[in-house]
Amino acid sequence: MYASRVRCLNRHLSSLLPELLPSHPSILAHRLPSQNCRLYTHQSTAQSNLFIHQPFSTQAIMADDDNNTNNSSASANDDGNNKKGNKQRKASKWQALKKKKKEQKRKKLAAANGVTDTTPDGKKRKFNTWNKKYDEGSVTPHEGSFAHPEMQKLFDVKIVGEDVVSEGETDVKSDAEKKVEDGTESLAAATEVSVTEATATTEASATSVDTDKVPKRKLACLVSFLGSNYSGFQINSLTKSLHAEIELGLYRAGLISKSNFGHPNKYSWSNSARTDKGVHAAAQVCSFKGEMIYHHEIDGFAKQLDAMREKVNECLPDDVRILDFERVTRTFCARTSRDKVRYQYMVPSFLFCSPDEARKAFAADDVGAASLTDKKMTPMEASIRVQDDVSPDVIKAARAELLNYRVSQETLQRLRDGLKLFEGTHSFHNYTRRIGADNASATRYILKFAPLEPVLVPGSEDQPETQWVPVQVTGQSFLLNQIRKMISAAVDHARGVVSTERVTQSMSKDCRMKVNVAPAQGLFLDRSFFELYNKHKVTNAPKHGNQPELEMLDWVEEDEKEIPAAVRRIEEFKNQKIIPHIVREEALEGNFVKYLYAQDVLYAQELYSLIEDDKDKE
Numbered sequence: 001m002y003a004s005r006v007r008c009l010n011r012h013l014s015s016l017l018p019e020l021l022p023s024h025p026s027i028l029a030h031r032l033p034s035q036n037c038r039l040y041t042h043q044s045t046a047q048s049n050l051f052i053h054q055p056f057s058t059q060a061i062m063a064d065d066d067n068n069t070n071n072s073s074a075s076a077n078d079d080g081n082n083k084k085g086n087k088q089r090k091a092s093k094w095q096a097l098k099k100k101k102k103e104q105k106r107k108k109l110a111a112a113n114g115v116t117d118t119t120p121d122g123k124k125r126k127f128n129t130w131n132k133k134y135d136e137g138s139v140t141p142h143e144g145s146f147a148h149p150e151m152q153k154l155f156d157v158k159i160v161g162e163d164v165v166s167e168g169e170t171d172v173k174s175d176a177e178k179k180v181e182d183g184t185e186s187l188a189a190a191t192e193v194s195v196t197e198a199t200a201t202t203e204a205s206a207t208s209v210d211t212d213k214v215p216k217r218k219l220a221c222l223v224s225f226l227g228s229n230y231s232g233f234q235i236n237s238l239t240k241s242l243h244a245e246i247e248l249g250l251y252r253a254g255l256i257s258k259s260n261f262g263h264p265n266k267y268s269w270s271n272s273a274r275t276d277k278g279v280h281a282a283a284q285v286c287s288f289k290g291e292m293i294y295h296h297e298i299d300g301f302a303k304q305l306d307a308m309r310e311k312v313n314e315c316l317p318d319d320v321r322i323l324d325f326e327r328v329t330r331t332f333c334a335r336t337s338r339d340k341v342r343y344q345y346m347v348p349s350f351l352f353c354s355p356d357e358a359r360k361a362f363a364a365d366d367v368g369a370a371s372l373t374d375k376k377m378t379p380m381e382a383s384i385r386v387q388d389d390v391s392p393d394v395i396k397a398a399r400a401e402l403l404n405y406r407v408s409q410e411t412l413q414r415l416r417d418g419l420k421l422f423e424g425t426h427s428f429h430n431y432t433r434r435i436g437a438d439n440a441s442a443t444r445y446i447l448k449f450a451p452l453e454p455v456l457v458p459g460s461e462d463q464p465e466t467q468w469v470p471v472q473v474t475g476q477s478f479l480l481n482q483i484r485k486m487i488s489a490a491v492d493h494a495r496g497v498v499s500t501e502r503v504t505q506s507m508s509k510d511c512r513m514k515v516n517v518a519p520a521q522g523l524f525l526d527r528s529f530f531e532l533y534n535k536h537k538v539t540n541a542p543k544h545g546n547q548p549e550l551e552m553l554d555w556v557e558e559d560e561k562e563i564p565a566a567v568r569r570i571e572e573f574k575n576q577k578i579i580p581h582i583v584r585e586e587a588l589e590g591n592f593v594k595y596l597y598a599q600d601v602l603y604a605q606e607l608y609s610l611i612e613d614d615k616d617k618e
Contacts (some may be wrong), residue, residue, distance in 0.1 A: 058306030143237035170488025280524035324566035350402035432479035
C-alpha cells in the first residue's frame with residue numbers, strides 16, 4: 001500500500017536517485033515490473049513509507065519547468081522588494097537627516113539675526129541665505145553694470161539711496177545713549193534694554209514685511225532704443241551697454257531690488273536678440289523677475305503694468321523706451337522662447353547707382369583713388385582709409401550729387417531676385433567673421449528676404465528730400481554681420497556688380513570669398529515672434545484656470561484684427577525716432593557715402609574674389 005505520492009523530479013535527479021538511495025542499509029529497492037517503476041521502502045518505520053518514482057513524460061517536464069520559473073520569478077520579486085525597501089529606508093533616513101540639519105541651520109540663522117525661529121502666528125520663519133551671500137559682499141556686481149563702482153566713476157553715474165539706516169535702529173540707539181549719558185541707568189542695564197527693544201523692533205518689522213511684501217512676477221518687457229550711443233545690447237565689462245542702461249532704469253524705478261542690482265542671474269535676465277554697436281531696435285523683448293511696485297496701490301493687473309511702464313520710462317534716457325510689460329510663465333525665456341526675428345535695413349537709393357556714376361561723384365579725389373587701388377586691402381583697411389584720407393569736403397560734394405538719384409523698377413526687381421537667393425537653409429560662413437564652412441553654426445535658415453516700396457523722407461532747409469528702400473529679412477537667428485553682408489551683396493547684385501552665380505557660389509561650403517559689410521547705421525530690429533509660446537499657452541490655459549493675467553505676446557500686426565496699443569507704440573517709435581535718426585545721422589556723418597567710396601574706389605578689385613587656402617599655396 002502506498003502512503004503518499006511525490007511530485008516528479010528533473011532528469012538529473014531521476015538518474016541519481018536510484019544510485020543514492022540503495023546505498024543506505026535501511027532502504028530496500030524493489031522493481032515493480034507491471035508499473036515500470038521502482039519502489040523504495042523504509043524498514044525502520046512501523047508503517048512503510050513508500051516513494052514511487054515514475055518515468056518522465058513531456059508534460060511533466062514542461063509542468064516542472066513552469067513551476068521552477070514561477071518559483072524563481074517569485075524569489076526575484078522578493079529580492080526586488082527587499083532592495084526597494086532598503087532604498088526607501090535609506091532615503092527616509094537621509095531625508096530625516098537633511099531635515100534635522102535644515103532645522104539646526106534655521107535656528108542658528110534666527111539666533112544670528114536676533115529673532116525667534118517662528119513667526120508670531122506660529123509658522124516657521126524663513127531665511128534667504130542665498131541673498132545674504134550677496135549682501136555680505138562676497139560676490140561683486142558685474143563689471144558692466146552701473147552697480148559696479150568703476151562703471152559709476154567711468155560714466156559719472158550716481159546711485160542715490162544706497163546706504164539707508166532704519167529709523168527704529170536710530171531711535172533705540174539714541175535712547176540708550178541718552179540714559180547712559182544722563183547717568184540714570186547703568187551701561188549693562190541700558191544695553192540689555194536696547195537689545196530687547198531692538199529684538200522687538202526687528203520682529204515687528206519682519207511681521208510688517210511678511211504682510212506688506214511686494215510680490216515678484218516673471219515679466220516680458222518690450223523695448224525700443226537707438227543704439228548710436230551704446231556699445232551694443234549685451235552687457236560687457238566697463239562699456240556702456242543697453243542692458244546696463246535698462247537695468248539702471250529698472251533699479252531706480254523699484255522693479256529690481258538693491259540686493260539684485262548688478263547681478264543679472266538673480267533676476268533671471270534674458271533678451272531675445274543681441275544687437276551690435278550702433279544698431280537700433282523697434283521691438284526688442286527681454287524677460288526678468290520684477291517687483292510689482294503698485295501691487296498694494298492700484299487694482300487690476302493691467303493697470304499696474306501700465307503704471308510700471310510709465311515709472312520706468314521716467315528713469316530712462318530719451319533714446320530708450322519701455323513700450324509694454326506683460327506677465328509670462330515662470331519658465332519663459334526671451335531668448336529660447338523666440339521662434340523667429342525680423343530685421344529691417346534702410347538702404348539709401350544712391351547705393352544702387354552704377355560704379356561709373358559713383359566714381360564720377362568722387363571726381364575730386366581721382367588722383368588719390370588711382371594710387372589707392374593699386375594696393376590690395378581688406379574692408380576694414382578700406383574703411384579706415386576712408387576716415388583718414390578722404391576729406392569732408394569731398395564727401396559733402398559727392399553726397400550732394402548722389403542725393404538726387406532715384407531707384408528704378410528694374411533695379412528693384414533685380415534686388416528682389418538677389419534677396420531671394422538667400423532664402424532657405426545655406427552656409428553663411430562668408431557672411432560673418434571667424435567661422436569656417438565646417439562649423440555647424442554657420443548654417444542658418446532664412447524664411448523671407450524682400451524689399452518694401454521706396455519711401456521719400458522729407459528734408460530740411462539745407463537738405464533735400466531723400467529716397468530710401470526698406471528691406472526686411474525674417475529668420476530664426478543670424479550671425480555677426482550676416483545681415484549687413486547680405487545687404488551689401490544683394491545691392492551689388494541689383495546694380496550689376498556681381499552675378500547670380502557668384503552669389504550662389506558664396507554660400508557653398510567649398511568656397512571662401514570676400515564680401516563687404518554695409519554700414520550698421522541702417523539696421524534695426526523690427527519684430528520678435530513668440531508664436532509657439534502663444535500656442536502652448538492657449539492650449540494649456542484650461543489646465544491652469546485660464547490665468548487671465550497671462551496675455552498673449554501678440555506684438556505683431558495682423559490682418560483683419562485691431563492693432564494692439566503696444567504695436568502702435570512700436571510703429572510710432574520706428575517712424576518718429578529710428579528712421580529720422582538714420583536720415584539725420586547720414587546727413588551729419590555720411591556713413592553710406594563713405595561706404596560707397598570704399599566699395600567702388602578703394603575695394604573694387606578685391607570684392608567677391610576667392611580666397612585661397614594656405615595649403616593650396618604650398
